[in-house]
Amino acid sequence: MSTPLLVAMAQRKMSTSLIVSMALIWAMLFWGSNGQLTATFYATTCPNVSAIVRGVISNELQSDARITASLLRLHFHDCFVDGCDASVLLDNSTTIVSEKGAIPNAGSLRRFDAVDSIKTAVESACPGVVSCADILAIAAEASVNLSGGPSWNVLLGRRDSTTANFNLANTALPAPFENLTILIAKFAAQGLDTTDLVALSGGHTFGRAQCSSFIGRLYNFNNSGSPDPTLNTTYLATLRQRCPQNGDQTVLANFDPRTPDGFDNAYFSNLQTLEGLLQSDQELFSTSGAATVAIVNSFSSNQNTFFQNFATSMIKMGNISPLTGTNGQIRTDCKRVNGR
Numbered sequence: 001m002s003t004p005l006l007v008a009m010a011q012r013k014m015s016t017s018l019i020v021s022m023a024l025i026w027a028m029l030f031w032g033s034n035g036q037l038t039a040t041f042y043a044t045t046c047p048n049v050s051a052i053v054r055g056v057i058s059n060e061l062q063s064d065a066r067i068t069a070s071l072l073r074l075h076f077h078d079c080f081v082d083g084c085d086a087s088v089l090l091d092n093s094t095t096i097v098s099e100k101g102a103i104p105n106a107g108s109l110r111r112f113d114a115v116d117s118i119k120t121a122v123e124s125a126c127p128g129v130v131s132c133a134d135i136l137a138i139a140a141e142a143s144v145n146l147s148g149g150p151s152w153n154v155l156l157g158r159r160d161s162t163t164a165n166f167n168l169a170n171t172a173l174p175a176p177f178e179n180l181t182i183l184i185a186k187f188a189a190q191g192l193d194t195t196d197l198v199a200l201s202g203g204h205t206f207g208r209a210q211c212s213s214f215i216g217r218l219y220n221f222n223n224s225g226s227p228d229p230t231l232n233t234t235y236l237a238t239l240r241q242r243c244p245q246n247g248d249q250t251v252l253a254n255f256d257p258r259t260p261d262g263f264d265n266a267y268f269s270n271l272q273t274l275e276g277l278l279q280s281d282q283e284l285f286s287t288s289g290a291a292t293v294a295i296v297n298s299f300s301s302n303q304n305t306f307f308q309n310f311a312t313s314m315i316k317m318g319n320i321s322p323l324t325g326t327n328g329q330i331r332t333d334c335k336r337v338n339g340r
């Protein structure tokens with residue numbers, strides 16, 4: 001073989017491997033900006049974002065003991081409707097039918113004003129950088145931790161939607177009167193398994209629900225003429241006092257009668273004493289033969305096990321279909337699509 005030919009072959013081989021490796025690097029960069037969230041996303045562009053978010057919530061906590069629960073719920077209701085893209089924050093406009101009007105949200109989701117305050121504080125430190133969807137994810141972690149719960153590394157890099165999905169908000173979110181089969185199916189549709197369902201339901205260890213969310217259990221459960229048989233009779237009497245028949249349906253009850261504002265594993269021991277507030281809560285423990293029963297018992301007996309599972313499941317929920325890279329936008333005002 002002549003020397004020039006060998007050189008030419010070697011060159012060709014090298015350029016092929018160069019192209020391959022460059023393509024690989026390019027692909028990794030491309031994937032990195034499309035689909036993958038990272039804990040360090042704002043490390044150079046807004047390094048203090050988590051402290052800023054936590055600071056605002058910490059201040060608000062002084063006048064509203066419920067704010068941490070309300071912010072955790074906002075992130076959940078965002079993620080279950082077309083992914084964690086801050087769609088839940090959009091108001092009605094010429095192009096938007098707000099998810100705020102959907103049945104699971106209307107008259108129930110609260111503290112959108114606090115999200116706006118957080119956004120203002122973040123914008124003044126790092127203008128145009130942090131998405132409203134990431135603010136909800138950071139606020140959920142800060143809220144749980146400020147209430148005595150676990151901490152986790154929040155993955156970031158979500159961008160904000162330019163659309164909302166009113167109809168999906170009505171169908172994808174679980175309802176308080178749904179049975180375990182439906183609850184498992186709705187979580188599975190989001191890529192969340194039965195352990196995630198039980199762990200995340202532990203979010204009901206703080207916050208409040210309106211009488212309308214559980215009065216169906218108190219007097220005439222499923223037209224049976226009697227209350228829900230899986231409801232502790234002492235607790236039933238307390239709830240009936242709070243929510244009389246034909247009374248004000250917007251009156252609030254604590255999810256956790258023992259430690260109403262603390263994030264702990266009391267939710268699970270409440271289920272064991274038949275003191276779950278919603279039917280959907282009690283289903284996890286009172287559905288005979290269900291796989292969820294052993295998980296409830298394990299979370300009830302060991303708070304660390306619950307905390308670890310909750311953190312893992314929150315990261316999983318936070319990963320539902322984010323907009324990343326050049327998809328979506330960084331909204332200036334969380335309530336509106338930019339320029340509209």
Ligand code: HEM
Nearest residue numbers: 069070073076108174175176200203207208209210213280
């Ligand atoms: C498993 C299915 C679930 C159902 C059926 C459900 C249903 C509900 C209902 C009906 C309320 C009370 C609304 C009202 O009366 O105004 C509520 C409140 C709440 N939910 Fe859920 N939820 C579920 C899962 C979750 C998850 C996964 C989380 C978070 C990880 C969560 C966090 C909360 C919190 C913190 C509150 C209290 C909010 C406040 O006080 O402002 N829920 N939920």
Ligand SMILES: *[C@@H]1O[C@H](CO)[C@@H](O)[C@H](O)[C@H]1NC(C)=O
Nearest residue numbers: 048049051052053054055056
């Ligand atoms: C980060 O934000 C917190 C809360 O606003 C503030 O107390 C702290 O001084 C900030 N740190 C830096 C380095 O800017």
Ligand SMILES: *[C@@H]1O[C@H](CO)[C@@H](O)[C@H](O)[C@H]1NC(C)=O
Nearest residue numbers: 091092097098099100101102
């Ligand atoms: C948004 O507008 C629709 C009518 O197009 C209305 O039914 C709904 O209540 C409004 N939602 C909110 C949150 O104001």
Ligand SMILES: *[C@@H]1O[C@H](CO)[C@@H](O)[C@H](O)[C@H]1NC(C)=O
Nearest residue numbers: 145146147148149150151152
């Ligand atoms: C909050 O998170 C920190 C870690 O950032 C952790 O050390 C602390 O124990 C958490 N708070 C509670 C009450 O668990």
Ligand SMILES: *[C@@H]1O[C@H](CO)[C@@H](O)[C@H](O)[C@H]1NC(C)=O
Nearest residue numbers: 177178179180181182183287
């Ligand atoms: C659960 O609810 C659905 C819808 O109401 C119903 O079709 C199904 O039979 C119920 N399953 C159980 C086990 O109660």
Ligand SMILES: *[C@@H]1O[C@H](CO)[C@@H](O)[C@H](O)[C@H]1NC(C)=O
Nearest residue numbers: 177178179180221222229279
């Ligand atoms: C009551 O109705 C709910 C909702 O359809 C269902 O999930 C549950 O199994 C019913 N319970 C009884 C005791 O019939």
Ligand SMILES: *[C@@H]1O[C@H](CO)[C@@H](O)[C@H](O)[C@H]1NC(C)=O
Nearest residue numbers: 232233234235272273274275
């Ligand atoms: C009802 O609740 C009380 C108070 O927590 C508890 O002592 C009792 O064991 C509960 N009843 C049942 C059947 O779990």
